[in-house]
Amino acid sequence: MDFTPQLRIPATYMRGGTSKGVFFRLDDLPEAARVPGPARDALLMRVIGSPDPYAKHTDGMGGATSSTSKCVIISKSSKPDHDVDYLYGQVAIGEPFVDWSGNCGNLSTAVGPFAIANGFIDRARLPQHGSFAVRIWQANIGKTIVCHVPIANGEVQETGDFELDGVTFPAAEIVLEFVDPADDAEGDGGAMFPTGNLVxxxxxxxxxxxxxxxxxxxxxxxxxxxxxxxxxxxxxxxxxxxxxxxxxxxxxxxxxxxxxxxxxxxxxxxxxxxxxxxxxxxxxxxxxxxxxxxxxxxxxxxxxxxxxxxxxxxxxxxxxxxxxxxxxxxxxxxxxxxxxxxxxxxxxxxxxxxxxxxxxxxxxxxxxxxTVKKAIMSRSARVLMEGHVRVPAEHGAVG
Missing domain, CATH: 3.10.310.10 (Diaminopimelate Epimerase; Chain A, domain 1)
Structure with missing residues (x-):
C-alpha cells in the first residue's frame, strides 16, 4: 500500500483575546480548499484534529475546547475601503463539521496584527510609532470591524502591560470597534430583536x-x-x-x-x-x-x-x-x-x-x-508559532 507524504501548508498559530486559532492566507491553502465546501471543511478538521471521540485533539492543533478549536482564513478584501476579508470556522470537537454561522470576537483581535505581518497592508501606510487601524470585512456575518493595532518601530507591537482576565500574561492593548454590530440579516424579524420584543x-x-x-x-x-x-x-x-x-x-x-x-x-x-x-x-x-x-x-x-x-x-x-x-x-x-x-x-x-x-x-x-452604531472593547493578541502545519493528504481530505 502506498502512503502519500503529508502536505506542508503555511500557517500561523495565534492567540486573540481568550481564544487561540490557526490562521491561513487564502492563497496558501490547497486549491480545492480555497473555496467553501467539503474539501475546505475536511482540511480544517484535520488541522484541528477533529472529529475526536477522545475529545483531546491529540493528533491536531486544537485544544479540545470551543476557545481553541478555531481556524481563520484571511484574504485581500473584496470590499471597498477595507483591508482584508476575515472568514472564521468553528471546528466541532466530536462531530465532523465546521460551523461558519458566526464570528469569533476574540480572534478578531488577531486579524489586524496578522494582516500587517503578512503583507496585506502597504508598509508605506504604517506609522513608525503609534497605532494603525486595520479595516476588516467579517465575511461570515457581513460586518465591519476596525482593529487598532499598536505599532513600534514600524512593526506590530505584541508585548505590553495590558492585562486581560482569562489570559495569563500581559501584552499590548488592541482596541476593537464592531461597527453596526446588530446582525440584521439574522432572524425572521430582520432587526436587532427578531421577535420584536425586549423580553x-x-x-x-x-x-x-x-x-x-x-x-x-x-x-x-x-x-x-x-x-x-x-x-x-x-x-x-x-x-x-x-x-x-x-x-x-x-x-x-x-x-x-x-x-x-x-x-x-x-x-x-x-x-x-x-x-x-x-x-x-x-x-x-x-x-x-x-x-x-x-x-x-x-x-x-x-x-x-x-x-x-x-x-x-x-x-x-x-x-x-x-x-x-x-x-x-x-x-x-x-x-x-x-x-x-x-x-x-x-x-x-x-x-x-x-x-x-x-x-x-x-x-x-x-x-x-x-439600533447600535458601534461597540468597543480592548483585547490583546500574540503570535504563538508560525511556519507550516502538516496534514495527511489521503482520503481526499484536502481535495
Whole structure:
C-alpha cells in the first residue's frame, strides 16, 4: 500500500483575546480548499484534529475546547475601503463539521496584527510609532470591524502591560470597534430583536416558561435570568460542564431560542448550528471568586454573565457575546439591563468566570426600532508559532 507524504501548508498559530486559532492566507491553502465546501471543511478538521471521540485533539492543533478549536482564513478584501476579508470556522470537537454561522470576537483581535505581518497592508501606510487601524470585512456575518493595532518601530507591537482576565500574561492593548454590530440579516424579524420584543416568554418542554431576551448584536444570543434556571450567576466551569443534565437543559433552551429567533426551522437543526445562537444567563452583581482565585467584589462590576459556547460553559467570555451583552445592557427593558440595575448606560463592566470585562455600546431608538452604531472593547493578541502545519493528504481530505 502506498502512503502519500503529508502536505506542508503555511500557517500561523495565534492567540486573540481568550481564544487561540490557526490562521491561513487564502492563497496558501490547497486549491480545492480555497473555496467553501467539503474539501475546505475536511482540511480544517484535520488541522484541528477533529472529529475526536477522545475529545483531546491529540493528533491536531486544537485544544479540545470551543476557545481553541478555531481556524481563520484571511484574504485581500473584496470590499471597498477595507483591508482584508476575515472568514472564521468553528471546528466541532466530536462531530465532523465546521460551523461558519458566526464570528469569533476574540480572534478578531488577531486579524489586524496578522494582516500587517503578512503583507496585506502597504508598509508605506504604517506609522513608525503609534497605532494603525486595520479595516476588516467579517465575511461570515457581513460586518465591519476596525482593529487598532499598536505599532513600534514600524512593526506590530505584541508585548505590553495590558492585562486581560482569562489570559495569563500581559501584552499590548488592541482596541476593537464592531461597527453596526446588530446582525440584521439574522432572524425572521430582520432587526436587532427578531421577535420584536425586549423580553419574551420562551416555552421549553421539561423546563417551563422562561423569560428571555433574544438579540442579534455581535452574535445572536439568548439571555435568561440565572435565578429562573436555578443558578446564582457566580458559577465556574466545573459547576456546569460536568453536569450532563444541566448541559442538556442549556442546549434545549438554546435550540428553542434559535427557533424563536428564526435562525433555524426545526429543533433538530440546532445540532448542525452549534456556534450560534449563544445561550447566556445573567444575575445582579455579587462577590465571587474567579477561576484563577482572584476575588471579584460586587462593587467592581455592574452584573454577572455566564455564557455557553459549543455546548460548554465558556472559561471567560466570547468577544462577540460581549458585544451582545454591552448592547443589551444599553437598552432599558432587557434582562441584561435589568440585571445591571436598569437605566440608560453607554458602557458596562460584567463579571465572567475568569474575571471582568468592560464593553462600550451606545444604543439609540429610531422609528421605534433599536439600533447600535458601534461597540468597543480592548483585547490583546500574540503570535504563538508560525511556519507550516502538516496534514495527511489521503482520503481526499484536502481535495
Amino acid at each position: 419574551d416568554d420562551l416555552e421549553v418542554p421539561g423546563i417551563g416558561t422562561i423569560k428571555a431576551t433574544m438579540i442579534n448584536a455581535g452574535i445572536p444570543t439568548v439571555f435568561v435570568n440565572a435565578k429562573d434556571i436555578g443558578y446564582s450567576g457566580s458559577e465556574l466551569q466545573e459547576a456546569i460542564n460536568a453536569d450532563v443534565q444541566a448541559l442538556a437543559m442549556f442546549e434545549s433552551l438554546r435550540a428553542h431560542g434559535a427557533v424563536r429567533m428564526g435562525l433555524i426551522a426545526t429543533l433538530g437543526d440546532a445540532q448542525k448550528r452549534q456556534h450560534t445562537p449563544k445561550i447566556a444567563f445573567v444575575a445582579p452583581a455579587a462577590d465571587y471568586v474567579a477561576s484563577s482565585g482572584k476575588k471579584i467584589a460586587a462593587g467592581e462590576i455592574d452584573l454577572q454573565v455566564r455564557a455557553l459556547s459549543m455546548g460548554k460553559l465558556h472559561h471567560a467570555m466570547m468577544g462577540t457575546a460581549a458585544v451582545a451583552i454591552g448592547t443589551a445592557a444599553a437598552i432599558p427593558g432587557t434582562l441584561v439591563n435589568a440585571a445591571a440595575g436598569g437605566g440608560e448606560r453607554q458602557a458596562v463592566r460584567f463579571g465572567h468566570p475568569s474575571g471582568t470585562l468592560r464593553v462600550g455600546a451606545e444604543a439609540v431608538k429610531v422609528d421605534d426600532q433599536w
